[in-house]
Amino acid sequence: MPLLAVPLFLDPKLEPPLTSLLASSRFLHDLVDGLGSPLNVVVPDRIAENVARFRSVFRRHHLEGEISFAHKANRSSALVRRLAATGAAMDVASLGELQHALACGFTPGRIGATGPKEPEFLWLAACAGVTVNVEGHAELQALAALVRRHGLPRMRVLLRLSDFSGTAVKVLSRRSRFGFPTSELAGLLDACERHHEALEVIGVSYHLDTTSLDEKALALEGCVRAMDECRARGMRPRVIDIGGGFGVSYLADGAQWERYTSQLTLAAMGRREALAWRNHSYGLSSEGGTLRGSLDLYPSHRPVAGADYLDELLRSPAPTLGRPLATLLLENLYDLCVEPGRALLDQCGLTLARVLETRLETDGTHSIRLAMNADDCALEEHGILMDPIVLHRGERWESTEGSAESFGVHLHGNLCLESDLITRRLVFLPRLPDPGDLLAFPNTAGYCMDFNAHHAQRRPLARKVAAYLGADGWQWRLDDQYWPIHSEEDAHEV
Numbered sequence: 001m002p003l004l005a006v007p008l009f010l011d012p013k014l015e016p017p018l019t020s021l022l023a024s025s026r027f028l029h030d031l032v033d034g035l036g037s038p039l040n041v042v043v044p045d046r047i048a049e050n051v052a053r054f055r056s057v058f059r060r061h062h063l064e065g066e067i068s069f070a071h072k073a074n075r076s077s078a079l080v081r082r083l084a085a086t087g088a089a090m091d092v093a094s095l096g097e098l099q100h101a102l103a104c105g106f107t108p109g110r111i112g113a114t115g116p117k118e119p120e121f122l123w124l125a126a127c128a129g130v131t132v133n134v135e136g137h138a139e140l141q142a143l144a145a146l147v148r149r150h151g152l153p154r155m156r157v158l159l160r161l162s163d164f165s166g167t168a169v170k171v172l173s174r175r176s177r178f179g180f181p182t183s184e185l186a187g188l189l190d191a192c193e194r195h196h197e198a199l200e201v202i203g204v205s206y207h208l209d210t211t212s213l214d215e216k217a218l219a220l221e222g223c224v225r226a227m228d229e230c231r232a233r234g235m236r237p238r239v240i241d242i243g244g245g246f247g248v249s250y251l252a253d254g255a256q257w258e259r260y261t262s263q264l265t266l267a268a269m270g271r272r273e274a275l276a277w278r279n280h281s282y283g284l285s286s287e288g289g290t291l292r293g294s295l296d297l298y299p300s301h302r303p304v305a306g307a308d309y310l311d312e313l314l315r316s317p318a319p320t321l322g323r324p325l326a327t328l329l330l331e332n333l334y335d336l337c338v339e340p341g342r343a344l345l346d347q348c349g350l351t352l353a354r355v356l357e358t359r360l361e362t363d364g365t366h367s368i369r370l371a372m373n374a375d376d377c378a379l380e381e382h383g384i385l386m387d388p389i390v391l392h393r394g395e396r397w398e399s400t401e402g403s404a405e406s407f408g409v410h411l412h413g414n415l416c417l418e419s420d421l422i423t424r425r426l427v428f429l430p431r432l433p434d435p436g437d438l439l440a441f442p443n444t445a446g447y448c449m450d451f452n453a454h455h456a457q458r459r460p461l462a463r464k465v466a467a468y469l470g471a472d473g474w475q476w477r478l479d480d481q482y483w484p485i486h487s488e489e490d491a492h493e494v
């Protein structure tokens with residue numbers, strides 16, 4: 001079958017307010033005309049809605065605790081300031097993120113410090129009195145020493161645990177570089193007892209970078225057992241922090257994802273034309289007609305993600321204790337803490353890029369050159385496959401779902417680098433863009449927007465703006481000029 005005869009669309013999932021923002025094509029063109037390409041747009045009001053969705057799952061299970069945004073997923077000030085005006089907390093992983101959270105309005109009681117920590121980060125965390133998620137013995141020692149040497153108040157700490165596979169259940173649990181293996185818990189608690197004057201153990205935590213519910217259920221049950229050990233020693237722990245990794249579903253239609261990945265498998269086996277640049281096949285290969293490897297991609301369509309994933313986890317039975325995990329927490333009156341990064345940023349922004357050139361190649365595909373590079377919109381870096389939306393200059397955007405026409409295109413970036421493709425995948429577009437048109441990459445706020453951005457070739461970093469619906473429709477501020485006093489409700493109150 002000829003390559004371009006049957007298009008393989010991957011339509012992004014779009015919800016308000018992104019749908020309404022995309023419908024304001026003129027507004028978006030004006031922004032890029034004025035501020036340059038690429039341009040990142042964040043929608044702070046949506047993050048508040050995502051917090052509310054997580055909160056409603058807590059309520060459904062009668063659980064108390066914090067919803068803590070993992071800051072590392074986006075550098076935006078607007079999003080963090082908007083969050084400060086909700087009941088959410090912040091999870092910071094660097095000195096800069098801690099300073100930022102404090103400056104955006106978070107009080108230390110609503111901040112947790114995680115990740116590998118430099119002495120300066122630990123110092124400010126200890127001084128400000130934020131909760132520290134302790135990752136190892138050296139950190140525990142350093143923290144206790146800081147408190148003693150400077151006569152600081154006793155610090156609240158969570159013990160980050162890892163490697164929960166030492167139980168009777170046969171669930172594969174990956175070893176983590178972070179945290180204390182549960183098999184070493186006794187020694188860890190001995191150390192905590194020695195530092196009792198300086199450090200108060202308020203609970204335990206884990207963060208697993210996996211989509212597997214079984215792995216997470218095992219870890220959560222492991223945390224409940226660890227809490228029992230703490231209590232047996234006379235400690236009074238009250239918090240179980242289950243980290244992030246609730247995920248986002250990026251595509252509107254699961255069937256498109258199924259079709260696409262099965263065609264990708266055929267391409268890797270050489271049974272159809274390549275679907276990506278230079279026959280890249282995302283981790284799959286063929287050896288004498290047998291498929292090897294595994295798909296190295298984010299599951300772009302997830303039947304259950306975000307707050308719904310938390311709900312499903314809490315409903316799951318504990319692997320050995322049997323009762324639902326939510327019941328276990330409730331029976332013990334433990335607070336539940338979650339640290340979603342990506343999931344709180346679902347539908348919170350998009351990345352815009354100007355089309356510079358469209359060229360027909362001899363194989364019938366088109367090459368599109370964009371005023372952005374692969375790291376300005378790190379979809380490929382995170383293995384997220386989804387189609388951009390074409391915003392023609394001077395036209396309204398209309399959904400092209402079910403379009404009969406299609407064009408196979410490769411999206412090239414602006415670096416002098418053969419490998420600078422925004423996505424290595426051959427993308428099918430229902431209409432071909434012209435130079436001057438915009439491509440909108442939706443739902444990029446989680447990790448894609450600025451996690452990998454750099455100054456290669458002395459190109460400026462993308463600017464970021466916060467868009468919000470005011471009394472006169474869509475309005476904007478530069479990200480660092482936004483405070484949550486501009487939205488429509490607040491505008492009416494003034």
Ligand SMILES: *Cc1c(COP(=O)(O)O)cnc(C)c1O
Nearest residue numbers: 070114207244245339340341342
């Ligand atoms: C990155 C990270 C998170 C957030 O993970 P997501 O997959 O974005 O939800 C939460 N907690 C810790 C400790 C992390 O390192």
